Every structure is written in structure tokens, then in C-alpha cells.
Amino acid sequence: MEQTIMARYQSWLHSESIPEELRKELAALRDEEEIADRFYRDLSFGTGGLRGKMGAGTNRMNVLTVGKATQGLAWYLKARTQAPSVCIAYDTRNHSREFAEHTAKVLCGNGIPVYLFDTVHPTPMLSFAVRYLEASAGVVVTASHNPKEYNGYKVYGPNGGQITDETAAAIFREIQQCDMMTEVRFLDLSAAEQAGLLHWIGEDVDAPYFRQVEDLTMRRDLIRWEAKNLKILYSPLHGAGNIPVRRVLRELGFSQVTVVPQQELPDGNFPTAPYPNPEESSVFHLAVEMAKQEEPDLIFATDPDCDRIGVLARTADGEYVVLTGNQTGALLCDYVIRTHRELGTMPTNPAIIKTIVTSDFGKRICERNGVMMAETLTGFKYIGELADQWERTGERSFLLGFEESYGYLAGDFVRDKDGVIASALIAEMALYHKSQGRTLYQALEALMETYGCFQDKLVSVILPGQGGQRQIGEIMDRLRVHYHTLLEEEDPAVWEDYQISRRTLLPEGQCEALTLPRSNVVKCVFRSGDWFVLRPSGTEPKIKLYLSVRGDTLVQAQEKMEHLEKVTSALLTSPAEEV
Numbered sequence: 001m002e003q004t005i006m007a008r009y010q011s012w013l014h015s016e017s018i019p020e021e022l023r024k025e026l027a028a029l030r031d032e033e034e035i036a037d038r039f040y041r042d043l044s045f046g047t048g049g050l051r052g053k054m055g056a057g058t059n060r061m062n063v064l065t066v067g068k069a070t071q072g073l074a075w076y077l078k079a080r081t082q083a084p085s086v087c088i089a090y091d092t093r094n095h096s097r098e099f100a101e102h103t104a105k106v107l108c109g110n111g112i113p114v115y116l117f118d119t120v121h122p123t124p125m126l127s128f129a130v131r132y133l134e135a136s137a138g139v140v141v142t143a144s145h146n147p148k149e150y151n152g153y154k155v156y157g158p159n160g161g162q163i164t165d166e167t168a169a170a171i172f173r174e175i176q177q178c179d180m181m182t183e184v185r186f187l188d189l190s191a192a193e194q195a196g197l198l199h200w201i202g203e204d205v206d207a208p209y210f211r212q213v214e215d216l217t218m219r220r221d222l223i224r225w226e227a228k229n230l231k232i233l234y235s236p237l238h239g240a241g242n243i244p245v246r247r248v249l250r251e252l253g254f255s256q257v258t259v260v261p262q263q264e265l266p267d268g269n270f271p272t273a274p275y276p277n278p279e280e281s282s283v284f285h286l287a288v289e290m291a292k293q294e295e296p297d298l299i300f301a302t303d304p305d306c307d308r309i310g311v312l313a314r315t316a317d318g319e320y321v322v323l324t325g326n327q328t329g330a331l332l333c334d335y336v337i338r339t340h341r342e343l344g345t346m347p348t349n350p351a352i353i354k355t356i357v358t359s360d361f362g363k364r365i366c367e368r369n370g371v372m373m374a375e376t377l378t379g380f381k382y383i384g385e386l387a388d389q390w391e392r393t394g395e396r397s398f399l400l401g402f403e404e405s406y407g408y409l410a411g412d413f414v415r416d417k418d419g420v421i422a423s424a425l426i427a428e429m430a431l432y433h434k435s436q437g438r439t440l441y442q443a444l445e446a447l448m449e450t451y452g453c454f455q456d457k458l459v460s461v462i463l464p465g466q467g468g469q470r471q472i473g474e475i476m477d478r479l480r481v482h483y484h485t486l487l488e489e490e491d492p493a494v495w496e497d498y499q500i501s502r503r504t505l506l507p508e509g510q511c512e513a514l515t516l517p518r519s520n521v522v523k524c525v526f527r528s529g530d531w532f533v534l535r536p537s538g539t540e541p542k543i544k545l546y547l548s549v550r551g552d553t554l555v556q557a558q559e560k561m562e563h564l565e566k567v568t569s570a571l572l573t574s575p576a577e578e579v
Helices: 003-014 020-027 032-039 063-080 096-109 123-132 165-176 189-194 203-215 220-229 242-252 281-294 325-343 361-368 380-393 419-435 440-451 465-490 554-572
Strands: 050-053 086-090 114-117 137-141 150-156 198-201 232-235 257-259 298-302 309-314 320-322 350-355 372-376 397-403 407-409 453-462 492-497 502-505 510-513 522-526 531-536 542-551
Touching: 003 020, 003 032, 032 465, 050 063, 063 096, 063 137, 063 150, 063 165, 086 096, 086 123, 096 114, 096 137, 096 150, 096 189, 114 123, 123 137, 123 150, 123 203, 123 419, 189 198, 203 242, 203 419, 220 419, 232 242, 232 281, 242 257, 242 419, 281 298, 281 309, 281 320, 298 419, 309 419, 309 440, 325 350, 325 361, 325 397, 325 407, 325 419, 325 440, 325 453, 350 361, 350 380, 361 372, 361 440, 372 380, 380 397, 380 407, 407 419, 419 440, 440 453, 453 554, 465 492, 465 522, 465 531, 465 542, 465 554, 531 554, 542 554
Parallel strands: 086 114, 086 137, 114 198, 232 257, 232 298, 350 372, 350 397
Antiparallel strands: 050 150, 137 150, 298 309, 309 320, 397 407, 453 542, 492 502, 492 522, 502 510, 522 531, 531 542
16 A cells, blocks of 8 residues: 555544544554545545545545535635625535534634525525525535435535536635645634524525525416326435425425325435435335325426436326436426417527537427527536526526436526426426326327437446546547547547547548537537437546437337447447456
């Protein structure tokens, strides 16, 4: 084991600044690889803030790494803001409240006023609070949909959106200057409250948020008279969505909402959903069993911090089908555009935003209806950033933002994907289609008949530790150098490399500049219009391959997807693995 790693381990083991429970955890370690993984680096801080496994070590989420990140944030804010203030929220994960309160202690210790939610709240409500209270920044303690071992620390800017790459880099420089053992300043919460630095928030912020969510209702008469007729089965997956989602649906008049009881209460161990991600169909097994008795029109689930929502739609014969994020996004595009046109409320220069890894299904709907579809890099922060820019410049009217990973947003008072807003909008959409005599799934079938059958797939390969990071780099480098030979038999038309901001038109080799920010992402579009994207995850030790095809029939689309999977499977090996 490298001396620097062992030195870090010994420093933690014998430091008086280490909490006793973390010291005991370290003393019990015997596996050198485990020690190396905990100390080979500091937990990385990027545009998603911090995210990692909880435990003792510099490469783990704990009060010391949270304290160091917060001290860096405090230095950053004090250097650039005359009178900074910060909002803080947290989800239901183990240690989330502890880390949130520790964040508050450090900020207050630096003389920065804090607005701390008094109970568990969804991530999008933190975004709202930052805007509503005109704070300088926000922090939410969550690891979104990761397994129970993980937690995270996401930082938001004054516009309520996740911080930009530039801001993250500036905060990281401050964090790097901080000695977590000696330079982190604290103030106990009771003392901070007495000093007027700590403010507890709850209903004073909740109530205006819910009013604005309810104001997003498009077909108000339909909601007023018919909402009671839609049956919804909902699971918060042990997370923060339970109270907010049920509240907004109840206040809108959706009185037939049943909650999956085994997944209702907060539990950071996620006993019924080890991977609490609504993208995983397995999290719905309890809901599907309940549906045999309840027979709801709609099933949906939100992830632990309630920024994502997954939907199951009922077919004509009473079965329940999992909708992909792309399919739900396409349905929402159609519904929002259709409703604005029918009611005569379409704003000037309307636009919808999706990411470059999101299906072109919604794009086709927009093109047919004269609505601009803008594209951003992967990550909802970019969608929020563009929506914010349009609000400032008046260039476009933002209708909807969505991404394939079950994130959706409407309105101008939140700048991140919002499972509460989405639950209300999806319920209204399902109610509308029911009033027209069709299920949500039948509405999707109608869209496929009009625009084509889109099939999409995400393949993720987990590559943990130092070796995994090296493999991910090798895979990306290999494809960048050899894409011509690896893909030449498939007739590629466009090769996009976002790391060097260049689009290459094939086979001529003519180059154009890409306008989106630089990112470690490559995209190949074939002559057929089918495409794939390869990128390392920004928050997890994995590399992600996104596949998208379109067929005239569902069978044709499935056949095309099978072929594309075969073609691209070889791309997920590094040169070292081939030897």
C-alpha cells in the first residue's frame, strides 16, 4: 500500500478530531484494499457536489468531509457575496439530518445565516426555497436514488439551480485549501439560533410552494369536476415525497390516492427497494401486487429525494406497463402542447428542453407542432440553466423540461427536476385521457402510430475504485481514437465529441463546432437516425451507454435495438481487457 495512503489512514486513526464511532470503524479495518479505497483520494467535488459511500475516510461521506466541503463553500460565499445566506434541506437517508445540521453548524460558525428545513423535504423544494428566500446558495443532503450505503451533498446557486461547472471548480479550489482537522469552524445550533444565524423553515415556505404547483394546473375545470374519478396508487419508496406528493394531489382534488403501505414511511435502509430508483421496474413489485385489488388508473413512484418519478400505465386489458422516462416525456410534450393549443394559451416562442441522451420522440412531436426543442448536456442543471437564461432574456417561453432518467419540470419557480410538480402534471394528463375514453398507455400507442416506435436502452457498467477509473478512461480513449474502424460497417453519419466541442460529418470528415459546454461525452448518429451516447457517470463509478432507435413498427424497433446492442457491446471493454 502506498505510504501516503497509510499515512492518511494513521492520521485519521490517531486524530483527536475524529468522532469516536469513525475511529472504531477505522480500527476494525483489516483489508488493505478497503483502506486504500477509503484514503486513496479526497471525495471528489463536482457540479453534483459530493456523493459517496458513508463511513470513515477521506473518500467517504462523513462529518469531516461534509465539514471540509462546507468550510470551502463558506470561504467561497464570503469572498464573493456581501451578505451571504444559505438554505439547507435533507432527505430520508441515514445520517442525512446529521450531515444537514453539521452543514448548518459550519456555515453559522462562519457567520453565514442559515435557513434549515425542520423536517425531511424533497430536493426541488430546496430549489424553490433558495429562490423564494433570495438566498445566496442552497445545500441538500441526498444521494438521490443510490443504494442505502450512499449519501451526498448537492450545492445550488442563487437562481435555485445546481451550480455550474465554473462555480463548482471555484468552490473546489477553496475546499482544497482547507485542513479538515484544524480549519473548519463550528457553532452549535442552539448558539446559532440565539445569535439569529439559524432560522428553521417549514410551512412558511411549504405553503407558497404548493400554491404555485397547484397554479400550474392547465385544465382547471376538468380537475375541479373530475379529479375525484382518477384512481392513483403511489409509492414514495421510503423517501421524502410521501407528504408533499399526497398533499398536492389532495389539494387539487385527487381524492382516490392510495399509498403502498410497506414503502410509505421514511427508512434510510430502503428495505423493500435496495436500489430505490423508479427507473428500476423491480421497485414496483409491491404496487403491482396491490393493483390487482385496487385497480388504479395509474401507478407512480418517486425516488428518495423526490426529484424523479416513474410511471406505470394501465392497458385496455387491465395490465400495467412500465413507461420509460422517454415515453413519459413524449406524453407530456404532447399533452402540454395539445392543451395550450386547445385553450388558446400558447405563449410566444414556446420551447421545450431535453438532454442529448434523451430520445427524439418528443422532438418529433415538437417539430410537428411548431415548438422549438432545445438540447443540453446530460444533467438537469443544464436544463434549469437554459430555462433561467430564457427567463432573463425573454428569448423563449419555457413550457417543459425533461430527461430520460425520469426527471421533469414545468413552471418558473423551481430550477431542478421536480417529482411533486411532475406527479400533479402526470395525474392531470392521465385524467384528461381518461375523460377522452382512453388509458395513458392507449394515448402512448396513438403517439407511436403517428410519430413512430422509439426504443431506448441504458447499459451501465460499474467499475469501482482506482482500477475502475482507469478502465473508464481507457474505454473513452479507445473509442475516440478508433471509432472509424469500430463502427465503419454501420454507416455512421455524425460523430460528436463534446470533450473537444467538435462534430464530424462522415464519411467526408467535415467538422463543425459544438456549442454546448465541454464534457467527457461522445455521440454517434447513424444514417438511419438511430444513435448511441457513451459517457462516464458524474456521480457513480460507472460508464453509461445510451441507445436509441426508431422503427415503423414495434417489432422493427426491437430488432433494430437488438442489432445496436450487439454493435455497441464491444465498446465497453478497455484495451487492457482485450489483451
